[in-house]
Amino acid sequence: GENVEQHPSTLSVQEGDSAVIKCTYSDSASNYFPWYKQELGKRPQLIIDIRSNVGEKKDQRIAVTLNKTAKHFSLHITETQPEDSAVYFCAGGGATNKLIFGTGTLLAVQP
Amino acid sequence: GAGVSQTPSNKVTEKGKYVELRCDPISGHTALYWYRQSLGQGPEFLIYFQGTGAADDSGLPNDRFFAVRPEGSVSTLKIQRTERGDSAVYLCASSLVSGWDTGELFFGEGSRLTVL
Numbered sequence: 001g002e003n004v005e006q007h008p009s010t011l012s013v014q015e016g017d018s019a020v021i022k023c024t025y026s027d028s029a030s031n032y033f034p035w036y037k038q039e040l041g042k043r044p045q046l047i048i049d050i051r052s053n054v055g056e057k058k059d060q061r062i063a064v065t066l067n068k069t070a071k072h073f074s075l076h077i078t079e080t081q082p083e084d085s086a087v088y089f090c091a092g093g094g095a096t097n098k099l100i101f102g103t104g105t106l107l108a109v110q111p
Numbered sequence: 112g113a114g115v116s117q118t119p120s121n122k123v124t125e126k127g128k129y130v131e132l133r134c135d136p137i138s139g140h141t142a143l144y145w146y147r148q149s150l151g152q153g154p155e156f157l158i159y160f161q162g163t164g165a166a167d168d169s170g171l172p173n174d175r176f177f178a179v180r181p182e183g184s185v186s187t188l189k190i191q192r193t194e195r196g197d198s199a200v201y202l203c204a205s206s207l208v209s210g211w212d213t214g215e216l217f218f219g220e221g222s223r224l225t226v227l
Contacts, residue, residue: 101153
């Protein structure tokens with residue numbers, strides 16, 4: 001079945017540094033790759049997404065890259081701030097509108 | 112309200128009991144999803160509705176789990192003969208989907224189920 005793997009499970013960076021989270025997916029029919037941020041005790045919220053017809057998308061300090069050949073996609077956060085601390089989930093899907101989520105990355109930004 | 116609403120927010124039940132969890136999606140959203148999230152894990156797909164019909168129920172773990180959406184709006188997730196392993200946060204999400212184009216999922220706050 002479909003599978004999305006996410007690494008690392010935890011990531012600690014200094015404020016102002018960059019953070020990179022990587023995901024791989026198994027279903028070659030997937031064409032939609034969103035990233036969700038979940039703060040402690042809160043609901044997941046979309047921060048950025050990318051579709052398979054582009055290789056990169058940026059939104060201020062956040063960017064996502066996609067390599068369809070290798071079935072990899074990554075989240076890049078630059079100039080990290082303490083409020084970026086949260087759990088980040090990647091997801092893949094779109095072939096049947098079913099989104100499969102990764103296991104999450106706990107990002108801690110140290111002030 | 113403008114967001115996805117889930118009730119109850121917390122449910123404690125005993126092993127073997129029956130439980131219903133309700134989701135009220137954003138008005139006009141045709142797609143509705145149920146996920147289950149255990150501590151430290153990502154949301155685990157359970158079922159997806161497009162309108163009134165279950166378009167994909169491949170994530171339901173066994174026949175104790177069932178979900179309905181009779182009028183294409185509110186959905187109810189039903190769990191029979193609950194087991195301790197069913198304890199988790201059950202998340203509902205809705206989306207404005209056109210054709211096969213997956214869109215942003217808007218999640219509710221979740222229903223925390225504890226089976227004693």
